[in-house]
Amino acid sequence: MPEIMFREALRQAMEEEMTRDENVILIGEEVAEYNGAYKVSQGLLDKFGSGRIIDTPISEEGFTGVGVGAAIAGLRPIVEWMSFNFSFMAYDQVISNAIKMRYMSGGQFTVPIVFRGPNGPAEYLGAQHSQALQSIYAHFPGLKIVAPSTPYDAKGLLKSAIRDDNPVLFLESELMYALKGVVPDEEYFIPIGEADTKRKGKDVTIVSFSKPVHLVLKAAKELETEGIDA
Secondary structure (H helix, E strand, O other): OOEEEHHHHHHHHHHHHHHHOOOEEEEEOOOOOOOOOOOOOOOHHHHHOOOOEEEOOOOHHHHHHHHHHHHHHOOEEEEEOOOHHHHHHHHHHHHHHHOOHHHHOOOOOOOOOEEEEEEOOOOOOOHHHOOOOHHHHOOOOOOEEEOOOOHHHHHHHHHHHHHOOOOEEEEEEHHHOOOEEEOOOOOOOOOOOOOOOOOOOOOOOOOOOOOHHHHHHHHHHHHHOOOOOO
């Protein structure tokens, strides 16, 4: 099985789902002409055209609202925020509209939308670009939170998120886009909401997500030298 970068795993997931379903679209700042701020959407404009890979103005509240409306109308939008820090500009669209519409309509509407982009600290960025926001969003019913730790998990979870009929917040660690990992050529999915055991042990259980998983695995190796099986 080939090793690919985290960003490439995300791109594969979007490309496969867009090829399968013409209702899947990608919108956000610089996702098209610039191939994405972190080159996650590289080449997608050439393959799917400007009707499905859509550059937006710097207006998170506006294009997030467009995405929510498009989802209600039958499309399956992927909304990319250039940074999750900027999602605060669109906070009301997510919390008041996207995640409540299915419940408030008595199930008459579904909102199959994915909000994705870089989250957490990064190198050489200011404080207003460096916050980790998953714990804030996790408090709101109706919103699924996904924060993958490997390219394999990223691809399988993003494909599941795109096919989900509910809003999914997909947080990508900004420091992991170049991380390499094994991803199979054949299609696969990872269910949302099920834990994965990265390392078996009998003494202590450590739970983590996203980039810290790699720190936890290093810590588990160190604990092993002290006779603790984590």
